[in-house]
Amino acid sequence: LNSEFCFILKVPFESEDNQGIVYAWVGRASDPDEAKLAEDILNTMFDASYSKQVINEGEEPENFFWVGIGAQKPYDDDAEYMKHTRLFRCSNEKGYFAVTEKCSDFCQDDLADDDIMLLDNGQEVYMWVGTQTSQVEIKLSLKACQVYIQHTRSKEHERPRRLRLVRKGNEQRAFTRCFHAWSTFRQAPA
Numbered sequence: 001l002n003s004e005f006c007f008i009l010k011v012p013f014e015s016e017d018n019q020g021i022v023y024a025w026v027g028r029a030s031d032p033d034e035a036k037l038a039e040d041i042l043n044t045m046f047d048a049s050y051s052k053q054v055i056n057e058g059e060e061p062e063n064f065f066w067v068g069i070g071a072q073k074p075y076d077d078d079a080e081y082m083k084h085t086r087l088f089r090c091s092n093e094k095g096y097f098a099v100t101e102k103c104s105d106f107c108q109d110d111l112a113d114d115d116i117m118l119l120d121n122g123q124e125v126y127m128w129v130g131t132q133t134s135q136v137e138i139k140l141s142l143k144a145c146q147v148y149i150q151h152t153r154s155k156e157h158e159r160p161r162r163l164r165l166v167r168k169g170n171e172q173r174a175f176t177r178c179f180h181a182w183s184t185f186r187q188a189p190a
Contacts, residue, residue, distance in 0.1 A: 001025065001027070001057075001069075001075040001076075002027060002075060002076045002077070002078075002177075003027040003028050003029045003030070003057055003075075003076070003077040003078065004027055004029045004030055004076075004077075004078060004082075005027050005030055005034065006024060006025060006026050006027060006030050006034050006035050006037070006038035007024075007025045007027075007038070008022065008023070008024055008025075008038060008041060008042065009022070009023045009025060009065065009068055009069055010022045010046075010050070010068075011023070011064045011065070011067070011068030017049075019049040019050050020050055020051070021050060021051040021052070021053060021064055021068075022042055022046045022050045022051070022052050022053070023042075023052075023053050023054075023055055023065055023068075024038040024039050024041070024042040024052075024053070024054045024055070025038075025055055025057065025060070025065075026038065026054065026055070026056050026057065027057050028056065028057045028058065029077070029078070038054075039054050042054065060072075076177060080122070082178075083122065084120065084121060084122025084123075084159070085119070085120065085121050085122065085178045086101060086104075086119070086120045087101070087102040087106045087110065087117060087118070087119050087120075087178075088100065088101050088102065088117065088118040088119075088120075088144075088148075089101075089102060089110075089112070089115055089116075089117055089118075090115060090116040090117065090118060090137060090140065090141040090144055091112075091114075091115045091116075091137065092134070092136060092137055092140070093114070093115075097136075097137070097140045097144075099118070099141075099144050106179070107179055107180060107181070108179045108181070108182055108183070108185075111128060111130065111168070112130055113130040113131050113132045113133075113168065114130055114132040114133060115130055115133065115137070116128065116129055116130065116133055116137055116138065116141040117130075118141070118144065118145055118148065119175060119178060120148070120152070120161065121174065121175075121178055122159055122161075123159070123161065123162075123174075124161055124162050124163070124164050124174065125145055125148060125149055125152075125161045125162070125163050125164070126164045126165075126166045126175050127141060127142065127145050127163065127164070127165050127166065128166045128167075128168070128171070128175070129141075129165065129166070129167050129168065130168050131168050131169075145163055146163070149161050149163060168185065169185065
């Protein structure tokens with residue numbers, strides 16, 4: 001959860017006549033248009049076999065909401081970092097080293113084991129290292145990160161970035177919160 005966004009939570013029941021409840025959670029700092037869209041999704045995507053409820057942040061029912069989300073835990077109340085977040089892929093798969101920016105709608109699945117990813121959240125630049133990257137890619141990516149940080153210093157001197165190294169499986173919260181629905185990495189079928 002994040003106070004600047006709205007979320008849809010579907011809590012299934014084991015009942016014949018009522019399949020469950022669907023909540024549209026409206027963060028207190030969310031855009032009113034986003035709140036309206038969440039309510040529209042709630043009303044159009046789920047049939048009458050689901051109970052539907054729009055709830056504002058701080059008014060969550062104790063019963064199904066927190067149980068359905070997996071327990072009440074601390075969450076961010078601002079998303080300033082989302083205004084600055086960018087993800088780049090560093091790879092030499094084509095026979096030459098290239099750094100390419102991923103689209104703004106990136107997710108955890110974009111983190112490839114055989115690549116290095118560069119994540120800028122406006123305060124720090126993370127060099128994420130997959131488990132199957134080569135030493136050549138690591139050296140070239142480190143240099144690319146240094147060049148990127150120098151470039152951002154010249155363009156945004158009021159927001160100097162620090163470089164952080166992140167290995168797959170050891171991601172910090174400041175890194176994972178830039179990806180929607182972060183979870184444990186899926187294992188390839190054997």
